[in-house]
Amino acid sequence: MHMNATPQTMHFADRLPLQSGASLGAYHLSYETYGTLNADKSNAVLICHALNASHHVAGVYEGQAKSQGWWDNMIGPGKSLDTNRFFVIGVNNLGSCFGSTGPMHTNPDTGKVYGADFPVVTVEDWVNAQARLLDVLGIQTLAAVMGGSLGGMQALSWTLQYPDRVKHAVVVASAPNLTAENIAFNEVARRAIVTDPDFHGGHFYEHGTIPKRGLRIARMIGHITYLSDDVMNEKFGRQLKTALKKGELGSYLYSTQDVEFQIESYLRYQGDKFAEYFDANTYLLITRALDYFDPARTYGGSLSQALARATCKFLLVSFTTDWRFSPKRSREMVKALLDNKRDVSYAEIDAPHGHDAFLLDDARYMGVVSSYFDSVHRSLEVTA
Amino acid sequence: MHMNATPQTMHFADRLPLQSGASLGAYHLSYETYGTLNADKSNAVLICHALNASHHVAGVYEGQAKSQGWWDNMIGPGKSLDTNRFFVIGVNNLGSCFGSTGPMHTNPDTGKVYGADFPVVTVEDWVNAQARLLDVLGIQTLAAVMGGSLGGMQALSWTLQYPDRVKHAVVVASAPNLTAENIAFNEVARRAIVTDPDFHGGHFYEHGTIPKRGLRIARMIGHITYLSDDVMNEKFGRQLKTALKKGELGSYLYSTQDVEFQIESYLRYQGDKFAEYFDANTYLLITRALDYFDPARTYGGSLSQALARATCKFLLVSFTTDWRFSPKRSREMVKALLDNKRDVSYAEIDAPHGHDAFLLDDARYMGVVSSYFDSVHRSLEVTA
Numbered sequence: 001m002h003m004n005a006t007p008q009t010m011h012f013a014d015r016l017p018l019q020s021g022a023s024l025g026a027y028h029l030s031y032e033t034y035g036t037l038n039a040d041k042s043n044a045v046l047i048c049h050a051l052n053a054s055h056h057v058a059g060v061y062e063g064q065a066k067s068q069g070w071w072d073n074m075i076g077p078g079k080s081l082d083t084n085r086f087f088v089i090g091v092n093n094l095g096s097c098f099g100s101t102g103p104m105h106t107n108p109d110t111g112k113v114y115g116a117d118f119p120v121v122t123v124e125d126w127v128n129a130q131a132r133l134l135d136v137l138g139i140q141t142l143a144a145v146m147g148g149s150l151g152g153m154q155a156l157s158w159t160l161q162y163p164d165r166v167k168h169a170v171v172v173a174s175a176p177n178l179t180a181e182n183i184a185f186n187e188v189a190r191r192a193i194v195t196d197p198d199f200h201g202g203h204f205y206e207h208g209t210i211p212k213r214g215l216r217i218a219r220m221i222g223h224i225t226y227l228s229d230d231v232m233n234e235k236f237g238r239q240l241k242t243a244l245k246k247g248e249l250g251s252y253l254y255s256t257q258d259v260e261f262q263i264e265s266y267l268r269y270q271g272d273k274f275a276e277y278f279d280a281n282t283y284l285l286i287t288r289a290l291d292y293f294d295p296a297r298t299y300g301g302s303l304s305q306a307l308a309r310a311t312c313k314f315l316l317v318s319f320t321t322d323w324r325f326s327p328k329r330s331r332e333m334v335k336a337l338l339d340n341k342r343d344v345s346y347a348e349i350d351a352p353h354g355h356d357a358f359l360l361d362d363a364r365y366m367g368v369v370s371s372y373f374d375s376v377h378r379s380l381e382v383t384a
Numbered sequence: 385m386h387m388n389a390t391p392q393t394m395h396f397a398d399r400l401p402l403q404s405g406a407s408l409g410a411y412h413l414s415y416e417t418y419g420t421l422n423a424d425k426s427n428a429v430l431i432c433h434a435l436n437a438s439h440h441v442a443g444v445y446e447g448q449a450k451s452q453g454w455w456d457n458m459i460g461p462g463k464s465l466d467t468n469r470f471f472v473i474g475v476n477n478l479g480s481c482f483g484s485t486g487p488m489h490t491n492p493d494t495g496k497v498y499g500a501d502f503p504v505v506t507v508e509d510w511v512n513a514q515a516r517l518l519d520v521l522g523i524q525t526l527a528a529v530m531g532g533s534l535g536g537m538q539a540l541s542w543t544l545q546y547p548d549r550v551k552h553a554v555v556v557a558s559a560p561n562l563t564a565e566n567i568a569f570n571e572v573a574r575r576a577i578v579t580d581p582d583f584h585g586g587h588f589y590e591h592g593t594i595p596k597r598g599l600r601i602a603r604m605i606g607h608i609t610y611l612s613d614d615v616m617n618e619k620f621g622r623q624l625k626t627a628l629k630k631g632e633l634g635s636y637l638y639s640t641q642d643v644e645f646q647i648e649s650y651l652r653y654q655g656d657k658f659a660e661y662f663d664a665n666t667y668l669l670i671t672r673a674l675d676y677f678d679p680a681r682t683y684g685g686s687l688s689q690a691l692a693r694a695t696c697k698f699l700l701v702s703f704t705t706d707w708r709f710s711p712k713r714s715r716e717m718v719k720a721l722l723d724n725k726r727d728v729s730y731a732e733i734d735a736p737h738g739h740d741a742f743l744l745d746d747a748r749y750m751g752v753v754s755s756y757f758d759s760v761h762r763s764l765e766v767t768a
Contacts, residue, residue, distance in 0.1 A: 020638035120638040180616035180647045181608060187648045188604045191655070194641055195597040197581055202641075213579040217601060220572040224565060232564035238678060252676060254404035254504040256668035257578055257586075261675065263564045264571045271575070284640035291644065292636060294622060 002068060003076055003083065005032050005059030007099065010133055016094075017128075022119040025108040029133055030092040030099025031055045034075065035083035037139070042380055044139045045086045046130060047071065048147030048154035051222070051286050052278065054098035057090030058083070071148075073361045080370035085377050086143060091133055093126045095286065097279035104205060104279055116202020116281055123150075123293040127157045131165070144376055146170035148358035149325060150286070153293045156333070159310035160295055168376050169310075170369065172317045173358035175329035176303050176336070177294035182324065185225055186287040189218035193280045202281050211280045216271030218283055223270050228321035228354030236263040303336035313343040315372045317365065319357040320350045345372060386452060387460055387467065389416050389443030391483065394517055400478075401512075406503040409492040413517050414439045414476040414483025418459065419467035421523070426764055428523045429470045430514060431455065432531030432538035435606070435670050436662065438482035441474030442467070455532075457745045464754035469761050470527060475517055477510045479670065481663030488589060488663055500586020500665055507534075507677040511541045515549070528760055530554035532742035533709060534670070537677045540717070543694035544679055552760050553694075554753065556701045557742035559713035560687050560720070561678035566708065569609055570671040573602035577664045586665050595664045600655030602667055607654050612705035612738030620647040687720035697727040699756045701749065703741040704734045729756060 009028050016024040032055050037044060047057045049070070058075040061067045075081045075088055092100040095118060103118040110117075134142070145166050147155040152174025159169045178186070193199060193214030200207045224232075239262040243250030252260065259265045299305035314337055318330035327348045337344045347368040351357040357365070393412050400408040416439050421428060431441045433454070442459040445451045459465045459472055476484040479502060487502040518526070529550050531539040536558025543553045562570070577583055577598030584591045608616075623646040627634030636644065643649045683689035698721055702714035711732050721728045731752040735741040741749070 020636070022638075116641075120640060177622060179613055180620040180622065180645075181611075181613045183622070183645050184604075184608045184616065184647050184651055187645075187651055188601060188608070190640065191604065191652070192576060192601050195600070216579070217572060217576050220568075220575065221605065224568045224572070227565075229563055229565045232568065236564040238561060238564065238567070238681075249681070252404070254406075254676075256504060256574065256665075256672045257500075260672075261564075261567050261571075263568050267568055267571055268575070281640075288640045288644075292638075297622075297633070 002072060003034060003059040004062055005034065005056060005069060006061075007032055007055065009099070010136055012132060016125070016132070018119055018125045019122045020120050024094065024101070024119060027094060027101035029094070029101075029129060031133060032057065032059075032069075032090045034058050034088045035086050037087040037137075041139050042141065043086050043143050044134070045081060045088045045144045045146060046134070046142050046158070047075070047088060047090045048126075048130070048145065048151035049090070049093065050147070050149035050151045051290070052274075053151075054096065055090040055092040055100075056098075058088065070359065074366065074369065080366045081146070081373050082377075086373070089134075089137070091130055093121070093286075094129055095121045095282055095289075097277075097282040102279065103202070103281035103285070113205050114281075115205060118281060118285065120288055121285060122289050123153050123157045124161060126289070127154055127161050130154075130158075131162055134165075140165065142166050143380060144168040144170055144373070146172070147174070148172035149174055149355065150290055153290070156310075157293070157295065159312050159314075160306070163309055163311045166312045167379070168313045168315070168372075170315045170317075170372065171330075171333065173319055173322055173325050173330075173355060174316075174333075175325040176296060176333050178291055183291050185221055186291055189221050190284055190287060192217035192221075193283060199280060202284075204280065210275070212275035215275035215278060215280055215283065216268075219274035219278075220267045220271045223267060225324045226355045228323065228352060230321060231352050231354055232263065234352070236261070236266060241265050303332060304339035307333070307336045307342070308340050310337065310340070310342060315345045315347070315369070317347045317349060317358075317368060319353070319355070320348060321352055322355045322357060324355040386456060387418060387443040388446055389418065389440060389453060390445075391416055391439065393483070394520055396516060400509070400516070402503055402509045403506045404504050408478065408485070408503060408505075411478060411485035413478070413485075413513060415517060416440060416443075416453075416474045418442050418472045419470050421471040421521075425523050426525065427470050427527050428518070429465060429472045429528045429530060430518070430526050430542070431459070431472060431474045432510075432514070432529065432535035433474070433477065434531070434533040434535045435674070436658075437535075438480065439474040439476035439484075440482075442472065454743065458750065458753065464750045465530070465757050466761075470757070473518075473521070475514055477505070477670075478513050479505045479666055479673075481661075481666040486663065487586070487665035487669070497589050498665075499589055502665060502669065504672055505669060506673050507537050507541045508545060510673070511538055511545050514538075514542075515546055518549075524549065526550050527764060528552040528554055528757070530556070531558070532556035533558055533739065534674055537674070540694075541677070541679065543696050543698075544691070547693055547695045550696045551763070552697045552699070552756075554699045554701075554756065555714075555717065557703055557706055557709050557714075557739055558700075558717075559709040560680060560717050562675055567675050569605055570675055573605050574668055574671060576601035576605075577667060583664060586668075588664065594659070596659035599659035599662055599664055599667065600652075603658035603662070604651045604655045607651060609708045610739045612707065612736060614705060615736050615738055616647065618736070620645070620650060625649050687716060688723035691717070691720045691726075692724050694721065694724070694726060699729045699731075699753070701731045701733060701742075701752060703737070703739070704732060705736055706739045706741060708739040
């Protein structure tokens with residue numbers, strides 16, 4: 001039994017100044033809320049999403065039984081983030097293809113579809129847009145901001161951009177910036193998209209094409225980095241497509257282009273599915289936001305100096321087999337916060353699923369988050 | 385001062401039966417030799433090459449000072465594999481684009497260029513072709529067979545296919561088969577090539593096109609997996625293209641398509657260079673040969689049973705930061721050989737360079753190989 005979710009839209013007439021120096025004209029944000037905002041508006045929790053997600057964080061849409069939000073295992077009545085206690089807000093980021101203003105929408109300044117001209121948006125810009133939404137909702141202070149992966153970067157950035165508006169931050173499977181290898185994988189994916197002849201410099205909408213070849217490659221690369229080597233071996237190993245049962249030997253087809261191994265079949269399927277619904281310009285924008293995030297950048301690379309601005313309490317969670325945003329990266333953030341004598345809880349969860357683990361059900365993971373939100377809830381009662 | 389190298393060609397009129405059941409008509413192999421074959425023809429060492437290499441293993445071509453062979457730091461007069469002692473043979477594999485019969489050559493059975501119809505060749509097929517070359521050269525027994533990465537797979541396969549013809553095998557940075565993740569990376573690279581509109585189903589020669597987009601992506605992916613995360617951070621980190629000096633901050637361009645980070649510039653350069661000289665059909669064939677290699681396959685997955693056929697002595701070398709063919713994979717081979725009570729030396733070299741380390745100069749690595757070939761040389765003298 002899932003709670004019902006209802007997407008909403010908030011329009012903003014004022015321009016949004018962006019970190020790049022550009023600004024975005026009138027725009028809208030898609031969002032959803034779950035639970036009830038209490039009288040003193042102190043129980044709001046903002047959820048920030050990662051690359052391939054949206055404002056649809058939890059619950060299902062009426063009449064669509066299989067439309068669970070992407071963190072529905074985490075958020076809902078009686079769940080780790082309990083919507084009987086908290087007022088939870090999911091918001092779709094600018095530049096997305098899932099509702100908020102993005103490259104497929106019309107630029108009010110020109111009357112033309114943005115396409116590749118949609119301005120580059122950063123994690124900081126997203127956080128500013130989210131803060132404006134909270135202003136309209138009348139929420140001055142968040143009980144907590146929470147996110148995984150790129151969403152965790154936004155949660156961290158909230159604590160730096162609006163330290164007075166955040167009581168707790170939950171940063172899951174994230175990093176204080178991308179490594180060269182992380183950027184490299186993003187760049188290959190972007191090159192696959194940009195060099196697809198159907199991309200037309202990002203103005204493919206007006207050509208009636210979709211750069212599906214590039215999107216498929218981008219998604220296949222992404223999927224490899226989301227999974228651990230171990231879980232890939234466990235799930236697929238060297239199993240052949242022709243071997244109908246697990247453990248059956250099967251026969252090599254001796255083909256360079258046909259699907260030979262199950263892992264190939266899985267990746268092609270994921271690529272095909274993604275290319276049907278994801279926008280190519282959005283992919284470029286979101287991977288670039290990942291690349292650019294680097295709060296230590298203007299502090300000579302000192303994360304400790306950069307995080308001095310943060311005053312809230314923190315829970316950080318990482319997963320042992322995550323090689324995209326490894327535990328080492330979470331420990332860097334923990335250290336930088338402790339250098340500033342901040343109140344930090346840190347859990348390193350022994351999970352086999354790689355980066356994907358942050359989206360999966362794991363008793364220890366859910367337990368850690370649940371305990372943390374128990375304490376957030378207790379602190380609300382004390383305040384009240 | 386490098387020794388001079390001279391490429392040679394050997395033509396074979398007899399068909400080569402292939403593992404797939406197909407066969408290859410009249411074909412030729414490109415090869416080079418260094419040093420002198422001794423009177424009893426007991427000092428021959430065969431070098432097997434990896435994905436992006438050839439028969440040009442050592443030395444330089446006359447008048448081309450910068451044309452060093454790919455393992456020139458390892459092989460030559462007075463080097464770890466000393467050509468004053470050994471007669472070293474480099475041979476280019478079938479299906480390559482560097483000399484031996486490949487997809488760009490004419491199929492004698494049809495009079496047409498092979499293109500995508502070049503038969504799938506396996507590690508075992510390559511070894512059979514290499515054995516035929518040795519037959520013509522009058523070499524019955526190899527003092528050693530040696531290779532790194534895919535070349536190491538060939539060296540291992542020699543010990544299984546022709547156990548009586550090999551005295552020693554040197555298997556560097558290799559694996560007894562690919563993991564699901566390894567196959568996944570190969571598959572993404574192949575999809576990038578095959579879905580490039582200029583590929584034309586592999587018959588691009590007759591269309592006058594080259595699938596450079598796909599080749600670039602394939603090479604970029606490859607390069608990421610050849611390097612360690614550490615060495616990428618050390619070499620490139622988050623350094624911007626606009627920052628002219630290392631350590632300089634530079635300014636973000638705020639662009640999704642322009643080169644922003646040095647790592648992007650490096651990868652694009654590597655991709656562009658590769659697309660100029662590598663053949664797309666060859667890339668498919670060689671990555672498939674990697675995927676298919678799996679000597680344990682017909683032994684219910686038991687590598688120990690599979691390696692029971694090998695009777696020679698072994699040196700295995702791996703590199704700590706190699707995540708493509710990790711030390712764990714070398715240890716699997718060591719264990720399987722020890723299960724069969726074989727004579728095995730194993731060195732795990734603490735090197736920062738990832739998989740690429742097998743091609744680089746490292747004193748400990750060169751020392752291990754040098755010592756091993758000293759003992760191979762001593763065993764020759766005893767026999768003689």
